[in-house]
Amino acid sequence: MSARFKPDETFRDDFRYSNSPAAIRRFPLPFPEDEYMYSVNIEPHSRGAPGSVTEFAIDIDEHYVAECKERALVLAAEPLRCQALPHMMAAQWDCLELIMESLARDYPQHFSLERRGKHWHWTNRPLALEQRFVFGEPTTLPHPPLEYITRQAPGDWVVMDQRDGDLWTEAGMVTSQADWSLDFDIGMTFKEWHGPVPLAHEMSVFDRALKYLLNLRLGAPVRRLNWTMTVHPRLDTSPENYPFWGPDRTRVTAANAGDLVHLRVELQALWRLPRSNAVVFSIRCYLMSVRELATIPKWARRVHRVLKTLHPALVDYKGLTRYRDSVVAWLAPFDDGSPTTSGTGPD
Amino acid sequence: MTDGQTIAVEVSAIERVTPLIKHFTLRRAEGGPLPAFSGGSHIIVVMRTARRVNRNPYSLLGSPADLDRYEIGVRRMEDSRGGSHFLHDEVAVGDRLEIAHPVNLFPLDKRARKHLLLAGGVGITPFLAQLEDLAVGTAPYELHYSVRSPDHAAFKDRLIAGHGGHVRLYHDSAGEAIDVEGLLSAQPLGTHVYVCGPKGMIDTVIDTARACGWSMSHIHWEQFSAPPVGDAFEVFLERSQRRLSVPPDQSLLEAIEAAGVEVPYLCRGGVCGFCRTRVLDAGDGLLHHDHFLSDAEKSGGKSLMPCVSRARGKHVVLDL
Secondary structure: OOOOOOOOOOOOOOOOOOOOHHHHHOOOOOOOOOOOOOOOOOEEOOOOOOOOOOOOOOOOOOOHHHHHHHHHHHHHHOHHHEEEOHHHHHHHHHHHHHHHHHHHHHOOOOEEEEEEOOEEEEEEOOOOEEEEEEOOOHHHOOOOHHHHHHOOOOOEEEEEEEEOOEEEEEEEEOOOOEOOOHHHHOOOEHHHHOOOOOOOOOOOHHHHHHHHHHOOOOOOOEEEEEEEEEEOOOOOEOHHHHHHHHHHHHHOOOOOHHHHEEEEEEEEEEEEOOOOOOEEEEEEEEEEEHHHHOOOHHHHHHHHHHHHHOOHHHHHHOOOOOOHHHHHHHHHHHOOOOOOOOOOOOO | OOHHHOEEEEEEEEEEOOOOEEEEEEEEOOOOOOOOOOOOEEEEEEEEOOOOEEEEEEEEOOOOOOOOOEEEEEEOOOOOOOHHHHHHHOOOOOOEEEEOOOEEOOOOOOOOOEEEEEEEHHHHHHHHHHHHHHHOOOOOEEEEEEEOOHHHOOOHHHHHHHHHHHEEEEEHHHOOOOOHHHHHOOOOOOEEEEEEOOHHHHHHHHHHHHHOOOOHHHEEEEOOOOOOOOOOEEEEEOOOOEEEEEOOOOOHHHHHHHOOOOOOOOOOOOOOOOOOEEEEEOOOOEEOOOOOOOHHHHHHOOEEOOOOOEEOOOOEEEOO
């Protein structure tokens, strides 16, 4: 999309945040059917339709500048939201290259990258940044390479080293997460990291996902969607800050659910990194209020039905226990029982 | 995985480095850099001969820092099905080939306090690229390289020029052999050992390391099997309802691909497990040549790796 940035948006305190009609229409609804259950819903991260969130490898939208400001606020308070174990330096440079190359190629109006051997020149116009540096020389950047580039990249980034037939969470930038902590999980294997997810282990979802990702190929990235709900358009719903956002869940009523509750969708993309043989996992968060969602009649009907029939274990795991019924009640008047068309796009 | 994802390359140099090994340099046909890779990676070279398509894995041996070219070393296999003979005898400078993106099934462990590399013969190739990564790192490393005789010491000059103090060469012809037990019993904690070479050498290193108390997480090996030549056999693909004949010098995977049925693959050398295929009826038995399935799985007869493994009889049925 040709984004007009909204730099004054906020994701805390006064929550000045909304989606333009165009942003609503391109929202990645994660429900292909009226009921939801896990699946290994991985597909090639290939170029999607023009204007869609998957048109380019990394999506830059109207919230980009505000999201980068929010990330800087989180890091100022909690520097450990960005970490990398010592053996992950090659992977850090791989990530920097992937992100810079993708953004400069896909958004030449916003970003540019000139490479002369190891001497690189990066320009980020929306954030008014310019940097000359030597690729492979950390001292030529103001932050370590992963932190430098992910301060300018939308979404969270987790880098997994591959060894011993497993993927190890050993570097990352995580400031817009759905209640998990890089500081707690760093060093874990793939299944340890996903330990808290209910039902999926019994369905061997992680056995299959791990096997698939261990064989992820260079030049063939993949993606999937995941989702939950969040009270307020709050990006940083971290365990570290639970006291600040947990109580919000008690304030939802059937009257205010449309404005307070937001559908939170993660576009997760995974790339094999070339020099380190690591895998980088990008978790890009999209937020849309239930009221915004209900401007698309098909989505109002579908989300109403998904929430109404959601498995109790998933209701608990996604933290919806206290307010799911309020959202269902708010959406009920929009659902006349008529069928929904196939696919996730608006009618 | 399919030919749609291959990269067109041009052969820019060919050098005979030993009586059996030729060194090929490949550049992107339309110019420009090739994809970055890590030491230990291999590519699949797609060879379209008059009779059929061969896809063989070869380790990248050039520097991962130099993406203007890829380099591979090809040993001429005596009992070849055509791939190495084709590269040795029919490919000339200026010819075009197709390759798949690099895949690394033999990476260095980046946490190692020390890297101990053991190479036998053409098994030197993945180490040549890894040495370039190690030379710019901080962990100590050493390479022990065993060859038949001095004229079989492929890439010796390159090794000595780039890594002289880290390399020790052993000639079978002079009665020299790597003292595997001596080496493995005297390494500092945190050392990782890597071995690439003939099967006997790999087995010796693994067994000796285990006997010396090494953890499996610190022992790494790579052994690509070339698909062996065998007897002709027939196979029935249940889902496709196709009956195929597999001639002696064609692999089962190649025969399935030639019939237009796609099977996902990565290594084509019996290592990665990606092409694992369910066997619905093992008929007169299976001839497993892979390094992936456990002995129990092999004797169970429920699956096989069509990249290297074959069947014995006329009633083998695969779930394809």
